[in-house]
Amino acid sequence: MEKETNKKANKLFYEQKNGYDIIQREELKACEDYCKGYMRFLNDSKTEREAVKNGIELAEKKGFVPYKDGMELKPGTKVYYSNRGKALMLAVIGKKPLSEGAVIAAAHVDSPRLDLKQVPMYEEDEICYFKTHYYGGIKKYQWLTIPLELHGVVALRDGKTVEVCIGRDKSDPVFQITDLLPHLAKEQRKKTAAEFVPGESLNIIIGSIPDEEDAKKRVKLAIMDILNQKYGIVEEDFLSAELSAVPAYDVREVGLDRSLIAGYGHDDRVCAYAELAAILDTEDPERTSVCILADKEEIGSEGVSGMKSRAFERFVGALCDAQGVKLENCFANSFCVSADVCNAFDPVYPDVSEKRNAAKINYGMGICKFTGHGGKSESNDASAEVIAHLRRVFAENNVVWQMAELGKVDQGGGGTVAMYMAERDIDTVDAGVPVLSMHAPYETVSKFDCYMTYKGIKAVYAEK
Numbered sequence: 001m002e003k004e005t006n007k008k009a010n011k012l013f014y015e016q017k018n019g020y021d022i023i024q025r026e027e028l029k030a031c032e033d034y035c036k037g038y039m040r041f042l043n044d045s046k047t048e049r050e051a052v053k054n055g056i057e058l059a060e061k062k063g064f065v066p067y068k069d070g071m072e073l074k075p076g077t078k079v080y081y082s083n084r085g086k087a088l089m090l091a092v093i094g095k096k097p098l099s100e101g102a103v104i105a106a107a108h109v110d111s112p113r114l115d116l117k118q119v120p121m122y123e124e125d126e127i128c129y130f131k132t133h134y135y136g137g138i139k140k141y142q143w144l145t146i147p148l149e150l151h152g153v154v155a156l157r158d159g160k161t162v163e164v165c166i167g168r169d170k171s172d173p174v175f176q177i178t179d180l181l182p183h184l185a186k187e188q189r190k191k192t193a194a195e196f197v198p199g200e201s202l203n204i205i206i207g208s209i210p211d212e213e214d215a216k217k218r219v220k221l222a223i224m225d226i227l228n229q230k231y232g233i234v235e236e237d238f239l240s241a242e243l244s245a246v247p248a249y250d251v252r253e254v255g256l257d258r259s260l261i262a263g264y265g266h267d268d269r270v271c272a273y274a275e276l277a278a279i280l281d282t283e284d285p286e287r288t289s290v291c292i293l294a295d296k297e298e299i300g301s302e303g304v305s306g307m308k309s310r311a312f313e314r315f316v317g318a319l320c321d322a323q324g325v326k327l328e329n330c331f332a333n334s335f336c337v338s339a340d341v342c343n344a345f346d347p348v349y350p351d352v353s354e355k356r357n358a359a360k361i362n363y364g365m366g367i368c369k370f371t372g373h374g375g376k377s378e379s380n381d382a383s384a385e386v387i388a389h390l391r392r393v394f395a396e397n398n399v400v401w402q403m404a405e406l407g408k409v410d411q412g413g414g415g416t417v418a419m420y421m422a423e424r425d426i427d428t429v430d431a432g433v434p435v436l437s438m439h440a441p442y443e444t445v446s447k448f449d450c451y452m453t454y455k456g457i458k459a460v461y462a463e464k
Contacts, residue, residue, distance in 0.1 A: 019362045019400045019448040031451040035261060038273045038450055039251045042263045046168070046246045047151045048295045048305075051109035051269055052088045055276050055293055056080065059090055062280045067091075067315070073322045076284045081315045086295045086305040089315045090279055092461075094288040098325045101333030102288040102316065104426065105275035105457050106307065106417050107340060108297035111265040112136035112439050114143060114202060114245040116152075120238055123220040126210060129203040130175075132245060136298030141196045142440055147174040148204060152243035154233050162231050167248045174248045175204045204245055247441040259362070259447055266443040268297065270450055271339035271432040278458035289461040290316065297340075297417055307417040313424075328425065335389070336428040337460055338380070338418035339453070342366040342404040344434035344446075352412075357405040359434035364400030364452040368430035371406055373413035380418035382429040390429060390460075397459035400452045404434065431456065 023031070041058075045051035056064075059080050067079040073093050080090040087109075094102075114132040122129055134140065149167030156162065167174045179197075180188050188196065210218035211225065227233055251263035272293050279291040296306030304311065317327045344366075345358040359366035369387060372379025394401050406413050421428040433453045436444040 016360070016363055016402055019364050019452065022400055023448070031447055034277070034451050034454055035447045037277065038270065039261060039263070041273050042265060042269055043251045045109070045269055046149065046265065047113075047244055048086050048109040049153065049242075050151065051272060052082060052085055052293060055088050055090075055109075055272075056082060058276065058280060064090060064280075067318065069318060071322075073319060081311075083295075083305050083309070083311045087309075087311065088291075088293040089312065090276075090291040091315075091319060092279060092282050092285055092289045093319070094285045096287050098288055098316075098320050098323050098330045099333070100287060101330055101335065102290050103285070103461055103463060104290045104292065104334055104336040104421070105278065105339050105460065106292040106294060106336060106421055107272040107275055107338075107432075108268045108294045108301075108307070108417060109272045110136070110295050110298050111246075111267060111269065112138045112298055114148070114204070116150075116238070116241065116243040116245070118239050118241075120243075121206075121220060121224070121235060123217045126208065126219050127205060128207040128219045128223045130206055130245070131200075132202045132204060134199060134202060135244070137439055139193060139440070140199065140202060141193060143202060144177050144179040144197060146176070146441055147248035148176060148245040149248040150175060150243055150245055152241065154231065154237050154241040154243070156233070156237055157240070162233060164231060164243060175206060175245060177202055177204055249442050254444055260444050261447060261450070262442050262444045264441055264443070266433070266435050266445050267341045267438055268339070268432070270435070270445055271341060271453060274433070274450065274454040275337075275339050275457045277454050278461055281458060282461045285461055286464045288319065292417075294417055300415075301417055301420055307420045331425045334426045335386075335460070336418075336421045336426045337390075337457060338416050338421060338428055338430045339432050339457060340416040340418075340430055341432045341435045341438065341445075342368050342430070343406055343438055344436050346436055352407050354405060354408050357403060358407075359402055359404035361434060361436065361446045362448050363402040363434075364449060365394075365431055365456045366402055366404030366434045366449075368404045368406065368416075368432075371413065371415055371418065371430055374410065378415055378419065379413075380416075380422040380428050380430065382418075383427070386427050386429050390431070393459050393463050394456060397455070397462075399456040399459055400448075401431075401456060 064078040064080045067081045075095045077093040117131045120130040154162045207223040211222035247264040254260035254262045294307045301307040320327045370376045370379045370381040418428045433449045
């Protein structure tokens with residue numbers, strides 16, 4: 001009787017299982033190999049520009065070519081389009097016409113960071129600093145005293161662009177924001193976390209040796225001289241620069257079992273790499289596969305390189321025009337995975353999550369029916385049919401997955417690019433890798449979840 005009861009319970013109950021209890025032993029090597037590639041990509045992609053550059057390099061090795069108006073687009077053709085070097089779109093043309101829709105995966109490659117202000121350099125009491133304006137949602141105190149690298153570009157008045165990367169090479173100096181010593185922090189400790197350090201105090205030390213010339217601001221002059229000699233820039237050039245301070249941390253394995261990966265920018269380059277790797281491995285799909293690596297998600301997907309931009313319509317519209325298909329008909333029949341991270345349940349901070357619906361480390365790709373705030377505001381809320389479709393695809397391809405929710409109902413929330421894809425009349429669902437310490441300078445993910453997210457997106461691309 002007990003055996004019969006268990007048989008019925010197994011049939012009728014829904015029970016999640018740890019991925020390592022499910023995965024076949026021979027697939028563990030594929031998981032490790034995939035994660036090694038991801039770790040290399042993340043190490044070399046500290047900004048959206050670097051992620052796009054590295055994505056193009058990987059794509060060209062796999063036969064992708066830049067899209068050009070009027071080029072022949074046969075089934076199996078692989079093309080990409082770089083949007084101003086800050087966002088990237090790739091496509092593999094399918095056997096079926098675009099009137100039957102495309103299969104799309106959309107992620108973002110920007111991450112929280114500290115951007116230099118346009119007039120950033122100043123000297124105070126013979127120490128030279130850069131002033132910053134933080135980008136995206138951060139806990140400001142987490143950025144104090146950590147080593148920082150400087151990445152970005154300086155656009156000169158003559159039209160040339162100078163690339164800047166200081167701190168990445170082990171022989172380079174790094175930068176830092178100071179904090180009060182605990183002996184003098186009595187008043188500081190009384191402040192809330194949000195008040196602990198004002199945004200205007202996130203100023204980066206860049207030097208302290210004065211120039212030999214008898215002039216005002218001698219340390220600033222010495223530092224500007226170094227930059228001029230190395231990059232050929234003057235202070236005015238900062239007005240047309242995009243320079244960002246990012247954590248100077250290498251991507252590392254975590255735990256004695258090496259099951260986790262710590263690094264800067266998992267949100268959302270972990271999903272961006274998953275869909276990039278998936279489309280690079282896609283050959284002769286039934287429906288056209290499209291991969292989007294967007295910018296500006298952390299500040300609302302704004303601007304010409306964000307997901308609100310019509311650059312996406314321009315790219316897919318050109319593909320549709322080549323087949324004599326209306327773009328609106330393509331969108332109406334398309335399917336999109338908004339590949340973005342979700343929060344992983346953290347046993348150290350259990351009170352903010354509703355455990356029955358929270359994603360967990362090592363339980364696979366997290367599927368979020370909705371994101372948003374409170375009563376699902378500012379969210380794409382995927383239909384039951386869309387979730388069922390994904391369940392079927394994953395079941396047919398042995399993808400380990402779980403449902404996910406961004407904290408308790410009244411606790412907070414967040415957004416993705418999903419609602420902007422849905423506004424284009426595209427069936428869309430959020431799905432991605434669960435993350436511990438999201439938006440911190442050093443985030444943590446599970447190797448197993450990374451691999452299953454890649455496997456899940458590849459399965460979606462392969463659907464008929």
